[in-house]
Amino acid sequence: MKIVEVMKKFVxxxxxxxxxxxxxxxxxxxxxxxxxxxxxxxxxxxxINPNASEIxxxxxxxxxxxxxxxVDLALIVTAREIVPDMLRSCAHKGIRCASVVAQGFxxxxxxxxxxxxxxxxxxxxxxxxxxxxxxxxxxANAFINFSSSFARxxxxxxxxxxxxxxxxxxxxxxxxxxxxxxxxLGNACDIGFIEALEYFENDPQVKVIGLHIEGVxxxxxxLKTMARVTxxxxxxxxxxxxxEQAAKAMQSHTxxxxxNSLLWDAALQSAGAIxxxxxxxxxxTVRMFSLAPLLKNxxxxxxxxxxxAGILAMDAMRDTExxxxxxxxxxxxxxxxxAPAWLKVGNPVDYWPIxxxxxxxxxxxxxxxxxxxxxxxLGGVLFTQVAFTPxxxxxxxxxxxxxAEKHPHKPFMSAVSGTYNGDCINGLQxxxxxxxxxxxxxxxxxxxxxxxxxxxxxGL
Amino acid sequence: MKIVEVMKKFVxxxxxxxxxxxxxxxxxxxxxxxxxxxxxxxxxxxxINPNASEIxxxxxxxxxxxxxxxVDLALIVTAREIVPDMLRSCAHKGIRCASVVAQGFxxxxxxxxxxxxxxxxxxxxxxxxxxxxxxxxxxANAFINFSSSFARxxxxxxxxxxxxxxxxxxxxxxxxxxxxxxxxLGNACDIGFIEALEYFENDPQVKVIGLHIEGVxxxxxxLKTMARVTxxxxxxxxxxxxxEQAAKAMQSHTxxxxxNSLLWDAALQSAGAIxxxxxxxxxxTVRMFSLAPLLKNxxxxxxxxxxxAGILAMDAMRDTExxxxxxxxxxxxxxxxxAPAWLKVGNPVDYWPIxxxxxxxxxxxxxxxxxxxxxxxLGGVLFTQVAFTPxxxxxxxxxxxxxAEKHPHKPFMSAVSGTYNGDCINGLQxxxxxxxxxxxxxxxxxxxxxxxxxxxxxGL
Numbered sequence: 030m031k032i033v034e035v036m037k038k039f040v041x042x043x044x045x046x047x048x049x050x051x052x053x054x055x056x057x058x059x060x061x062x063x064x065x066x067x068x069x070x071x072x073x074x075x076x077i078n079p080n081a082s083e084i085x086x087x088x089x090x091x092x093x094x095x096x097x098x099x100v101d102l103a104l105i106v107t108a109r110e111i112v113p114d115m116l117r118s119c120a121h122k123g124i125r126c127a128s129v130v131a132q133g134f135x136x137x138x139x140x141x142x143x144x145x146x147x148x149x150x151x152x153x154x155x156x157x158x159x160x161x162x163x164x165x166x167x168x169a170n171a172f173i174n175f176s177s178s179f180a181r182x183x184x185x186x187x188x189x190x191x192x193x194x195x196x197x198x199x200x201x202x203x204x205x206x207x208x209x210x211x212x213x214l215g216n217a218c219d220i221g222f223i224e225a226l227e228y229f230e231n232d233p234q235v236k237v238i239g240l241h242i243e244g245v246x247x248x249x250x251x252l253k254t255m256a257r258v259t260x261x262x263x264x265x266x267x268x269x270x271x272x273e274q275a276a277k278a279m280q281s282h283t284x285x286x287x288x289n290s291l292l293w294d295a296a297l298q299s300a301g302a303i304x305x306x307x308x309x310x311x312x313x314t315v316r317m318f319s320l321a322p323l324l325k326n327x328x329x330x331x332x333x334x335x336x337x338a339g340i341l342a343m344d345a346m347r348d349t350e351x352x353x354x355x356x357x358x359x360x361x362x363x364x365x366x367x368a369p370a371w372l373k374v375g376n377p378v379d380y381w382p383i384x385x386x387x388x389x390x391x392x393x394x395x396x397x398x399x400x401x402x403x404x405x406x407l408g409g410v411l412f413t414q415v416a417f418t419p420x421x422x423x424x425x426x427x428x429x430x431x432x433a434e435k436h437p438h439k440p441f442m443s444a445v446s447g448t449y450n451g452d453c454i455n456g457l458q459x460x461x462x463x464x465x466x467x468x469x470x471x472x473x474x475x476x477x478x479x480x481x482x483x484x485x486x487x488g489l
Numbered sequence: 490m491k492i493v494e495v496m497k498k499f500v501x502x503x504x505x506x507x508x509x510x511x512x513x514x515x516x517x518x519x520x521x522x523x524x525x526x527x528x529x530x531x532x533x534x535x536x537i538n539p540n541a542s543e544i545x546x547x548x549x550x551x552x553x554x555x556x557x558x559x560v561d562l563a564l565i566v567t568a569r570e571i572v573p574d575m576l577r578s579c580a581h582k583g584i585r586c587a588s589v590v591a592q593g594f595x596x597x598x599x600x601x602x603x604x605x606x607x608x609x610x611x612x613x614x615x616x617x618x619x620x621x622x623x624x625x626x627x628x629a630n631a632f633i634n635f636s637s638s639f640a641r642x643x644x645x646x647x648x649x650x651x652x653x654x655x656x657x658x659x660x661x662x663x664x665x666x667x668x669x670x671x672x673x674l675g676n677a678c679d680i681g682f683i684e685a686l687e688y689f690e691n692d693p694q695v696k697v698i699g700l701h702i703e704g705v706x707x708x709x710x711x712l713k714t715m716a717r718v719t720x721x722x723x724x725x726x727x728x729x730x731x732x733e734q735a736a737k738a739m740q741s742h743t744x745x746x747x748x749n750s751l752l753w754d755a756a757l758q759s760a761g762a763i764x765x766x767x768x769x770x771x772x773x774t775v776r777m778f779s780l781a782p783l784l785k786n787x788x789x790x791x792x793x794x795x796x797x798a799g800i801l802a803m804d805a806m807r808d809t810e811x812x813x814x815x816x817x818x819x820x821x822x823x824x825x826x827x828a829p830a831w832l833k834v835g836n837p838v839d840y841w842p843i844x845x846x847x848x849x850x851x852x853x854x855x856x857x858x859x860x861x862x863x864x865x866x867l868g869g870v871l872f873t874q875v876a877f878t879p880x881x882x883x884x885x886x887x888x889x890x891x892x893a894e895k896h897p898h899k900p901f902m903s904a905v906s907g908t909y910n911g912d913c914i915n916g917l918q919x920x921x922x923x924x925x926x927x928x929x930x931x932x933x934x935x936x937x938x939x940x941x942x943x944x945x946x947x948g949l
Binding site: 142182196206270373467468 | 516596599656661729731800805829830880930
């Protein structure tokens with residue numbers, strides 16, 4: 030079976046056996062089947078539990094061999110000791126794919142863990158069954174309301190594919206969830222980054238790919254695949270384990286070796302991937318690529334409600350390849366017509382004195398932005414504002430959505446701070462048209478990441 | 490009058506004249522008096538407006554000279570042209586302090602702005618009236634429900650004093666507001682950083698001081714004052730204008746010169762101040778010092794729900810002076826007793842496998858943390874968790890509050906990610922006992938800032 034077909038069974042299963050399904054229910058029971066039912070997953074479910082005849086109203090089986098129909102994917106959630114036996118039963122039944130959720134293999138430091146790990150590899154080699162994990166949350170796919178995570182999660186149909194080595198990435202933030210589609214490699218005893226990347230390369234539902242890498246067994250193969258994929262879709266990489274101590278901790282986390290951080294910098298760059306520095310930047314960058322079109326040039330206009338916020342954005346653009354554009358005479362003239370006589374219009378465009386002359390402040394902001402977004406010489410526009418009342422937050426959201434619809438091909442991002450910024454930013458993300466961040470610096474950083482990838486795609 | 494007494498009139502006024510008070514009311518009217526009434530400010534208000542006999546039920550005056558009683562502070566919110574005349578009237582009435590809210594002085598690039606600016610300085614010199622601004626939000630003081638910001642804000646009694654050159658800092662974030670007490674210097678034609686810093690130095694309500702500096706006229710004097718203040722209270726500095734272009738933009742913002750960024754680095758460090766890199770770090774650091782006790786040593790334990798999150802924290806501690814501690818035999822033995830046999834307990838402490846063996850997961854986390862917080866050899870503890878349901882967010886909040894009360898002298902911070910992390914973090918901030926951030930890296934960075942200042946105060 031081709032690897033993309035294998036991966037489809039992991040990420041788009043139509044039938045799932047849960048080996049070691051629990052009868053406990055409720056918030057802290059970590060009952061995968063209960064979660065799947067609550068998400069609205071429509072595939073067939075086969076709980077395996079020798080002590081139950083049914084679980085949550087669904088017929089249970091004492092043994093995998095008793096299942097009559099085909100099974101795309103087995104989830105193995107038993108104690109580690111019996112995982113090899115369960116895996117053999119799955120292979121015997123003809124199941125081709127198994128996510129081993131159980132922990133305590135090469136991630137454990139005891140001899141039994143390593144022996145169990147060796148036996149898994151042996152079963153993969155002798156039976157041909159493919160294994161995701163062990164020590165994994167498995168997969169998530171918002172498009173079919175599926176997740177094998179034992180923690181309950183929220184699924185959002187974002188065009189985002191994540192490959193990770195931790196369940197951390199299944200959880201998301203209030204404004205954004207990475208699932209989309211998520212593949213947790215865990216200890217990666219069989220399925221690894223290359224297989225997962227090839228799946229997302231060929232997946233029309235995924236526009237942006239994010240990788241959380243602790244370590245890889247075949248970096249050369251991964252970089253080669255990555256170099257091909259990045260010509261089609263942006264690949265964002267959070268490569269962790271920068272310190273010696275962290276590298277050591279990773280061995281007990283997923284049993285992989287970390288490698289040299291500077292080497293990774295160089296290698297990822299030459300493969301066209303975007304390496305980010307921390308979890309916040311990983312979220313920001315993936316979120317940005319899920320919405321923003323590419324930049325045609327690096328000339329940015331900043332429209333700011335406050336001189337100080339404009340300066341913060343400029344500070345953040347220092348040491349990047351972005352330029353604070355000189356405004357064209359035409360654009361400067363249009364803005365000057367809106368401004369009080371004493372205001373010298375420059376870039377950043379300080380629109381606060383303009384707003385003060387308008388009865389409708391939302392309209393003032395909107396007119397300033399519209400002039401900038403209509404200027405073909407500008408690559409993109411960064412907008413800053415403060416949501417200091419719920420109503421102003423709502424006004425900001427409305428006119429940003431309006432402008433995003435009017436200018437769909439112009440990259441355009443906002444920084445919204447203030448007491449009600451969370452509601453405004455989350456609302457914009459839910460509406461799915463415009464991208465807003467919490468601070469000017471985060472928006473400027475996102476623009477710089479966008480230019481990094483736009484250059485690659487424009488052949489610059 | 491001594492400068493501290495002058496500053497008290499600006500920040501703790503018992504009577505305020507609003508020169509140019511508007512009769513418009515409602516959300517977008519920017520009516521300072523309406524805001525003051527809604528905050529519950531108890532001082533005396535004198536609106537000055539030649540076209541009104543009363544505003545919002547309060548007697549209005551055509552001219553400042555008509556006011557009978559004493560006035561601590563005048564707020565001048567007229568058009569720029571008449572500000573000098575108004576200021577002279579204030580001085581004539583015996584008012585010693587005026588916040589000039591109007592824009593268009595040295596921040597404007599026209600000749601009239603510079604001429605008006607020159608006249609303000611002249612009035613200060615000849616009459617002895619002290620001026621905050623022009624181009625300022627004035628002052629805010631949550632402890633007396635006062636703010637002269639024309640945008641309505643929320644006031645929280647945080648032990649935080651801010652000196653800034655932008656109204657941006659009056660607005661705050663959902664989880665934290667900098668007001669406390671806030672002094673916006675605006676163009677700083679008279680009152681500057683030194684005067685504001687001396688006030689906060691002597692203010693028992695303020696534990697942490699934050700400065701947003703675009704430029705200063707007397708850097709030597711400021712650094713001298715700062716070196717004295719930092720032996721008593723932490724001083725956090727967001728010095729903006731790192732790029733050439735930003736320095737130019739600042740001239741049209743507050744008319745001040747930016748200076749060389751590297752020189753500022755060195756000077757601020759030798760004055761014992763903590764220079765932060767962006768707006769988010771400014772908030773995080775001020776917030777941290779408002780709650781955390783000092784570190785006794787640099788040995789940190791990380792307790793993490795996920796191997797990956799622990800590694801992110803370690804990555805963020807690389808290139809800092811913090812150490813991931815080797816756990817003492819005693820502490821390791823106590824933790825090992827809670828853990829499954831296959832888990833090798835190290836630092837980071839991966840408590841997920843421990844939690845899985847407990848019926849009450851909140852109790853499991855709490856016991857692990859209690860062991861670490863009770864270890865006198867550890868300087869501090871960083872905790873990571875995910876709020877993936879509202880109830881788990883609530884559980885995390887409860888036991889963190891409990892532990893913070895039990896261990897008030899041990900620095901201890903959390904990173905809470907997940908879909909419901911906002912509610913959890915905001916709730917903890919409101920309870921005012923424990924400090925939580927959005928990502929492990931932000932918590933690690935806060936620890937590193939805490940150590941930087943703890944060393945100074947411990948004479949290390």
